[in-house]
Amino acid sequence: xxxxxxxxxxxxxxxxxxxxxGTIGADDISPIDIMLFFxxxxxxxxxxxxxxxxxxxxxxxxxxxxxxxxxxxxxxYTFFFGLAGFIGNDPIILSGTxxxxxxxxxSSNIKxxxxxxxxxxxxxxxxxxxxxxxxxxxxxxxxxFDIKFIEYTANMIVxxxxxxxxxxxxxxxxxxxxEDLIPTSIKMHELPESARRKTPVNPNIPHAKGATADDDAxxxxxxxxxxxxxxxxxxxxxxxxxxxxxxxxxxxxxxTLLTLDAxxxxxxxxxxxxVTLPAAFVMFCWDVGFGxxxxxxxxxxxxxxxxxxxxxxxxxxIRDEEVERVGAEQEGPRRVGxxxxxxxxxxxxxxxxxxxxxxxxxxxxxxxxxxxxxxxQNDRPSTGVCGVPGEKQESATTNSKYxxxxxxSTPSSGETDEEKRKTDLxxxxxxxxxxxxxxxxxxxxxxxxxAASAYRWSQETFPTATAVVSxxxxxxxxxxxSMFVLVQALVTKGWVPVFAxxxxxxxxKTGTVGSVGGMGFLSVILCNFAGTNIGTTILLSRVIQAWQxxxxxxxxxxxxxTFWATVYSMALGVNYGAFSASFSASLAGLLWRDILARKHxxxxxxxxxxxxxxIIAIAMTVGCVVLVxxxxxxxxxxxxxxx
Numbered sequence: 154x155x156x157x158x159x160x161x162x163x164x165x166x167x168x169x170x171x172x173x174x175g176t177i178g179a180d181d182i183s184p185i186d187i188m189l190f191f192x193x194x195x196x197x198x199x200x201x202x203x204x205x206x207x208x209x210x211x212x213x214x215x216x217x218x219x220x221x222x223x224x225x226x227x228x229x230y231t232f233f234f235g236l237a238g239f240i241g242n243d244p245i246i247l248s249g250t251x252x253x254x255x256x257x258x259x260s261s262n263i264k265x266x267x268x269x270x271x272x273x274x275x276x277x278x279x280x281x282x283x284x285x286x287x288x289x290x291x292x293x294x295x296x297x298f299d300i301k302f303i304e305y306t307a308n309m310i311v312x313x314x315x316x317x318x319x320x321x322x323x324x325x326x327x328x329x330x331x332e333d334l335i336p337t338s339i340k341m342h343e344l345p346e347s348a349r350r351k352t353p354v355n356p357n358i359p360h361a362k363g364a365t366a367d368d369d370a371x372x373x374x375x376x377x378x379x380x381x382x383x384x385x386x387x388x389x390x391x392x393x394x395x396x397x398x399x400x401x402x403x404x405x406x407x408x409t410l411l412t413l414d415a416x417x418x419x420x421x422x423x424x425x426x427x428v429t430l431p432a433a434f435v436m437f438c439w440d441v442g443f444g445x446x447x448x449x450x451x452x453x454x455x456x457x458x459x460x461x462x463x464x465x466x467x468x469x470x471i472r473d474e475e476v477e478r479v480g481a482e483q484e485g486p487r488r489v490g491x492x493x494x495x496x497x498x499x500x501x502x503x504x505x506x507x508x509x510x511x512x513x514x515x516x517x518x519x520x521x522x523x524x525x526x527x528x529x530q531n532d533r534p535s536t537g538v539c540g541v542p543g544e545k546q547e548s549a550t551t552n553s554k555y556x557x558x559x560x561x562s563t564p565s566s567g568e569t570d571e572e573k574r575k576t577d578l579x580x581x582x583x584x585x586x587x588x589x590x591x592x593x594x595x596x597x598x599x600x601x602x603x604a605a606s607a608y609r610w611s612q613e614t615f616p617t618a619t620a621v622v623s624x625x626x627x628x629x630x631x632x633x634x635s636m637f638v639l640v641q642a643l644v645t646k647g648w649v650p651v652f653a654x655x656x657x658x659x660x661x662k663t664g665t666v667g668s669v670g671g672m673g674f675l676s677v678i679l680c681n682f683a684g685t686n687i688g689t690t691i692l693l694s695r696v697i698q699a700w701q702x703x704x705x706x707x708x709x710x711x712x713x714x715t716f717w718a719t720v721y722s723m724a725l726g727v728n729y730g731a732f733s734a735s736f737s738a739s740l741a742g743l744l745w746r747d748i749l750a751r752k753h754x755x756x757x758x759x760x761x762x763x764x765x766x767x768i769i770a771i772a773m774t775v776g777c778v779v780l781v782x783x784x785x786x787x788x789x790x791x792x793x794x795x796x
Contacts, residue, residue, distance in 0.1 A: 158638050167642045175638030182694065184637045187292045188630050189426035193433035194286050195243060197403050199621045200436050202244035203357055204395035207236065211252045212389045222336040226268075226325060229253075233273050234317050237280035240403065241287035242731075245277040246745050247624060254752035255382040261340045266754060268329035271764050274745050275320075275732045279772060282313050282728035286407060289629065290690040290727045292425075297694035298720055302414040308721050308787075312779040316729075319775045320768070328767055344387045348380065353390035357616035358451050359609065360458030395617065398439055406432040437618060444615035455613040467585050471578060629687070629740060636688040640695050649692075653699035665715045666781055669722040673777045676726025677769060680738040686727040687740070693723050710792030717793075718784040725776045733769045734762045 161167045176184055201207070214232045218225030237245045253273055257266035281287040285295045285302045295305050329335050354361045362381070409428050444451065596602070611619045643649045660668045672693070679689040697719060704711050731739035735758065736746045742761075749756050 158635050161639075161642065167638070167645075171642045171645055172638055175641040176634055179641065182293060182297050182637070182691070183424070184634055186424045186426055187289060187296060188633060190286075190424075190429050191289045191292060191629070192625060192627075193426055193429040194406070195241070195625055196433040196621060197399060197406065197429075197436050198240040198244045199247065199624050200440060200617065201240060201396060201399035201403060202248050203440075203617050203620050203624075204392040204399055205356075205390045206396035206400070207244060207248040208252055208386075208389040209391040209396075210236070211249065212386055215256065215386065220339050220341065222339045223325060225339060226272075226335050227321070229269070230272060230276065230317075230321055233276045234280045237277045238283045238287065238313075239407075241284075242277035242281040242741050243626065243744070246274065246741055246748065249273050249277070250745055250748045251752060252386060254749065254754055255385045258752075259342045259383045259386070260336075261342065262332075262336045263339065264333035267760075267764060268324070268331075268334040270749065270754070270756075271732075271768070272324055272329075274742075275765070275768050275772070276317065278728055278731040278739070278741065279313060279316055279320075282724060283310050284407070286410065286429075288728060289633065290686050291724065293687070293690045293694060294720070294724055294727075297698065300720075302411050305724075308717070308783070309724060311783055312721075312725060312776045315779045316772050316776045320772055323771050324768070328764075342383055344383045345380075348384055349388060351384075351388060353384075353388050354454060355390055355392065355451070355616060357612075357620040358458070359455050359612045359616070360462050361454055362458065392443075392617070395439065395443060399436060402432055402436050440618035440621065441615050444618055448614045451616050452613045455616075463586055463589075464582060467589075468578070468582050471581055471585065475578075626740065632684075632740075633687055636684050636691050639684075640688070640691045643692070644695055644699070649695045650699045650703070652696045653703055656696060656700055657703055660715060660719070665712070665718050665784065668715050668719045669777050669781050669784075672719050672722040673726045673773050676723050677730040677733050677773060680727060680730030681733055681735045685737060685739050686730050689730065690723070690727045693727075697723070712790045713793045714784050714788035714790055715793075717788055718780065721780055721784075722777060725773065725780065729769060729772050729776065732765045734766065736761055 158167070158172075162172070178184055178186070211229070211232065214228045215225065218228040233245055233249055250270060250273065253266060253269045257263045257269055263269075282291070283306055285291045285300075285305050291305065294300070295302065325335065356362070406429055410425060413423070413428065414425070608619075640649070656671075659671050663671065676686075676689055676693060679692065680686040683689045683692055701711065701716075731741055736742040736756075746756055746761075
């Protein structure tokens with residue numbers, strides 16, 4: 154429930170009633186229904202993302218855009234907007250951010266990814282305002298004012314689409330009008346033919362690429378790192394069955410939701426999670442069944458990748474120790490020969506011409522892997538671009554089954570000193586790995602070790618299902634319930650009616666236009682200070698409900714036009730407010746920042762605010778102007794009758 158709520162309970166500032174109403178629900182806002190609906194629909198959306206569909210479609214858009222920078226920017230702009238409107242912003246941020254990070258890294262003349270990543274983040278949140286199901290803020294708002302899903306979309310789609318249309322030329326020709334950001338012609342590094350022919354591996358399998366996050370940091374800016382980034386975008390993995398099934402389930406779920414919601418006037422209203430929860434369970438069963446069917450292949454890939462990771466880590470540690478030892482023994486300038494840190498990267502392996510499937514080292518690596526003829530169809534760098542189900546391959550390391558015979562050709566009597574040094578280092582690595590595994594096996598089993606083993610088994614056996622569950626926004630649940638309880642406390646203690654009176658005075662003086670501008674501005678500002686856009690939506694929904702009550706008691710009705718102008722301007726503000734002044738304006742912003750950091754792009758808070766402020770200013774101005782026109786055309790001044 155959150156530390157603030159526990160503190161308030163301890164000092165008796167809130168009691169049982171506030172906790173009950175903030176969790177079970179009150180005044181047409183049902184937190185449990187909202188959380189179940191959002192999590193179950195999020196499972197389907199993230200499962201589609203885990204199938205590789207978004208990365209694959211982005212790759213196709215990249216192909217269609219070609220090397221013309223402005224055309225590619227437009228294609229990606231349209232692609233991210235359309236997809237986010239359908240499945241919400243979280244999957245777009247999960248996959249789209251990583252895709253753009255890789256794309257800008259492997260382009261030789263995109264000096265900074267700012268234009269691409271900030272545009273994508275803004276678009277994901279703008280488009281999420283279209284459907285109720287795309288954002289939990291929309292669910293709170295629709296529940297609080299009993300808005301049917303189809304009515305919500307009908308009122309929001311015009312302001313949102315026009316916002317996106319007007320925003321595009323502003324971004325391209327004014328805010329990001331710089332050849333270093335969006336070049337006229339984009340120069341991409343070429344993916345080698347050997348890498349292009351590889352069958353891509355499922356990235357949900359642990360260690361599938363044989364490189365840990367530490368290895369990624371080392372390879373971030375060297376040629377090997379760029380090659381891996383290029384493979385990510387130019388040779389993406391796609392689970393066609395999972396993608397097709399997920400798309401069908403998502404489409405069927407949304408159509409069913411809209412149909413049942415439209416028919417609720419006759420059949421009665423039911424919790425929306427009655428539709429999404431069974432659909433998510435069907436999707437989960439698909440992911441689990443698919444994982445179990447291919448468990449032998451995924452376990453093999455994970456085992457081989459884990460072996461490569463361990464081998465590379467131990468090799469690097471031994472090299473570093475040797476550098477320190479030699480440096481300490483020598484006087485004067487240190488001469489470290491082949492052990493210089495600059496040489497400390499993994500070998501690049503290529504297929505040798507000829508009929509056999511041998512793989513030789515062509516860089517400065519240590520292990521030389523020899524395969525039997527016909528044993529493999531695809532080669533891969535030892536940095537870990539791993540095989541896929543159905544592909545036979547031997548790793549340089551597999552679960553301490555490292556024998557020199559498997560990994561290294563027997564050295565001849567005439568080998569050079571350098572070859573002898575490589576052989577000795579190779580043997581040291583194997584011995585150290587065996588020692589560590591023996592030490593690990595001798596340790597007593599604890600709850601933590603058993604849990605870690607169980608999680609690893611789950612990752613290797615059900616890679617997609619485990620990846621999806623691990624990416625579900627579970628952190629949203631305690632946070633949202635905490636905000637519901639806190640706002641309910643403001644209601645019972647009389648603060649929300651005070652805010653409502655203030656809002657009533659503002660609307661009396663400024664009318665419908667003022668209600669749109671005022672609520673839009675207020676909702677964007679509060680997103681940065683009132684517990685993200687979710688907390689803002691909960692608070693402002695209660696304020697508007699209290700405003701309704703003030704007019705109900707006084708007998709002076711709110712006009713239909715003014716009321717709905719206020720509600721839908723709040724919907725614009727809490728969605729657009731995610732890209733305003735701070736990362737904490739939304740949970741999506743915090744997720745976006747973390748993904749960028751893992752891809753070695755560090756966005757500072759000052760940069761986030763300075764880049765987004767012009768974007769949010771244009772977006773809110775356009776959206777609010779269109780909304781004012783819409784309510785004056787579609788609504789009249791008759792009294793609003795609350796349900």
